[in-house]
Amino acid sequence: MISRKEFLKRSAALAAGTALPLWLSDGDREVSTRPDITILYTNDTHARLDPFPDNALQFAGLGGIARRASLVKKIRAQEKNVLLLDAGDVFQGTPWFDVYGGKVDLKLMTEMSYDAMAVGNHEFDRGPDGFAEAAQKAGFPILASNYHVQNTPMNPYVRRLLVKSIDGFRVGIFGLGIELDGVVPKELQGDVRSRNPEAWARGMANSLRDYHKCDFVVCLSHIGYSYDDDRIDDVKIAERVKGIDLIIGGHTHTFLDEPVAITNPEGKTTLVTQMGHGGVRLGRVDLNLNRSDAPFALTSQFYTIGKDSLS
Amino acid sequence: MKYISLQAVLFSLLILSGCSTTSSVSEEGGDSATDSEITYPEPDPEIAGILESYRNELDQETGKRVAVITDTLKFGQPEGALGNLVSDALRYRASRELRSFVNVGVIGEISFGLFLTPGDLTVGEVLEFMPYENHLVVLTLSGRKIQELANQIASIGGAPVSGLRFRIEGDRARGVLVNSQVLNPDSYYTVATTSWVANGGDQFPALWEYSDRNDLYDVDVRQLYIDHFESRREIYPVIDGRVR
Secondary structure (H helix, E strand, O other): OOOHHHHHHHHHHHOOOOOOOOOOOOHHHEOOOOOOEEEEEEOOOOOOOOOOOOOEOOOOOOOOHHHHHHHHHHHHHHOOEEEEEEOOOOOOOOHHHHHHOOHHHHHHHHHOOOOEEEOOHHHHOOHHHHHHHHHOOOOOOEEOOOEEOOOOOOOOOEEOEEEEEEOOEEEEEEEEOOOOOOOOOHHHHOOOEEOOHHHHHHHHHHHHHHHOOOOEEEEEEOOOOOOOOOOOOHHHHHHHOOOOOEEEOOOOOOEOOOOEEEEOOOOOEEEEEOEOOOOOEEEEEEEEOOEOOOOOEEEEEEEEEOOOOOO | OHHHHHHHHHHHHHHHOOOOOOOOOOOOOOOOOOOOEEEOOOOOHHHHHHHHHHHHHHHHHHOOEEEEEOOOEOOOOOOOHHHHHHHHHHHHHHHHHHOOOOOEEEOOHHHOOEOEOOEEEEHHHHHHHOOOOOEEEEEEEEHHHHHHHHHHHHHOOOOOEEOEEEEEEOOEEEEEEEOOEEOOOOOEEEEEEEHHHHOOOOOOHHHHOOOEEEEEEEEEHHHHHHHHHHHHOEEOOOOOOOEO
């Protein structure tokens, strides 16, 4: 097992805006005492409210929303500024969805103070009406910049972007949904139309940088990590669109132990991350704002939510 | 229209099952967790409490007993009791639906979420056992393709199959019998499987070159397994040496 410090060192090269390696122990570069920002995230939880059962073929005993909630609570007690995000596909996967259609998931995520989630393709499993019915339970914005939802039941619940100002540091978050045709059956799409993810990612990043004056831009994506063919994916967005610092992805259920660093068209680094599925892992990114040499330094880790120590 | 929705089902199944669209990246998951901090948090009482308040209705709808499991049933290689059950169930149901004998049933372990432990089996568990919405499909394959299918099963060390008997030698299937008769490469055989497997979701390319395909859209595979368990009431493991 790699210690946290060592992991920080290994991640230090990911620090934005500098070619120098940054060491966290290197105290002389710390300029002030602005609190850090901690981003916690999940994706593709797929109605896995209870831990995987003991007779599951994979991940037996892992996960569970109540244990994830207590871990989040513990981190909130330690860190002043926590953002909690989900990259979509909360719906479908266990009998909880068959019975409640996602309502219980969204209610519990609200209780946990999630700040935002993306719209996954399985969020359409009961059509725009089913989505709207469940979304009434969501006390947080649901983000999909490239879905046209006007005049559909989803309209009151879906937004393009969100800006959080944390002690003057502005974090912009926008949602990106997968192209619906071929993924969501026509009859479940209703009147919702998906538009080109790359074009909308570019528009959102520009708007968040130039108009909303954001210091850090997060893309909450459900288009998938990486495909061998020409379908758009998180890696291609990172390569082609400037202005995004972090892509928190979903859909492909990819377990990335560390964020993947991609050089974007500006020559800066865009990080791509994803935490598998089923709530087995909680991802964490910390922004250290106390640097003289860069606006922020970024470190990353994840937690595997294990069985009760007593059971 | 049907085509589009089929494609969609295929794709969503592929995604839900988490199979290896990204196998180049770490796929070993949380149970290896070499770089991970494994935490063992006590469930948050507030969240657990709200969850419990919804559990009664969940149990009412999905807690109904469909069968009793007498002994643990697992997938296994070259042959496992659970693999025999799931492939037999597909073949028997296909025969009943078509009112004619169906020769073979096949479905990979990747389609399932659970193994079965002794005690009451509920509707909810069957829904987790077969988590995906798909329907029954009957393919017609040449004897040559059946030999290829047996070879593909042999090359991975065995897979759930019904109606075939053979032994694995190296990565080949030898002495293939179909319904106790020697395989005839020039005959045609019917094969029951799911829409996801037939659409290429599993690892049996032999199934992709069929001479006929019959989609039984009305036979939902989740319901098929619920019906199968209910009709048997007591489920016990059977190993019969079909793949050895």
